[in-house]
Amino acid sequence: MCIRIRHVDLAVQPVLYDPPSVSILVRRDANPRTAVAEIGALLSDLDAPAADEGALFCFCGDTIPLPPEYRAVPHAGRRDDHRQVILRGA
Structure with a gap:
């Protein structure tokens, strides 16, 4: 899935x-730039494949x-500070 x-x-x-x-x-109400950066970081923490310039990967x-309001926002593929993912219900 x-x-x-x-x-x-x-x-x-x-x-x-x-x-x-x-x-x-x-x-x-999340800022689109912040949301896209956090989505990319979260995917990185979950060991999803690295993003390229136009897409994030499962x-x-x-x-x-991506939702339409996030499509024009540039995003980074990997996060350098390796922040821990906080899982809901964990």
Whole structure:
């Protein structure tokens, strides 16, 4: 099952991974640039393939469709500080 990006009303974090739904949850009011950077970092922490200039990738190598408001935002493929992923319900 491929990772999907969903907009939700999160109280604390702008972006987090929800393992049961295999979804990256993005707070509705998150800054697009911040959200895309956090999505890329989270995918990196989950060992998904590195992003290229135009796409983010799922574990299986398929492209993850970005919401329209995020498509024009450049993103980095890997994160240097290796921040720990906080899993919902963990």
